[in-house]
Amino acid sequence: MPSTVGPLFALKGKVKEDWSADPWVNLNQLVFETQGGEFYCVEVASPFLREKLKPGVEETVFVVQIIRE
Secondary structure: OOOEEEEEEEEEEEEOOOOOOOOOOOOOEEEEEEOOOOEEEEEOOOHHHHHHOOEOOEEEEEEEEEEOO
């Protein structure tokens, strides 16, 4: 069965300062803090997109869950 798209939602907040030195943060991951104070570890595969998400700048990130069998 092909993949389907699950929940789609948006997070408004900002990327935290460089946490890449922390052992639990992968090179493709960014730590994102929402306006409500929640933290998400977001995997961004594209180096171009990681470059665009500047630490400390307010951004809206759209998240989608890919469901596979």
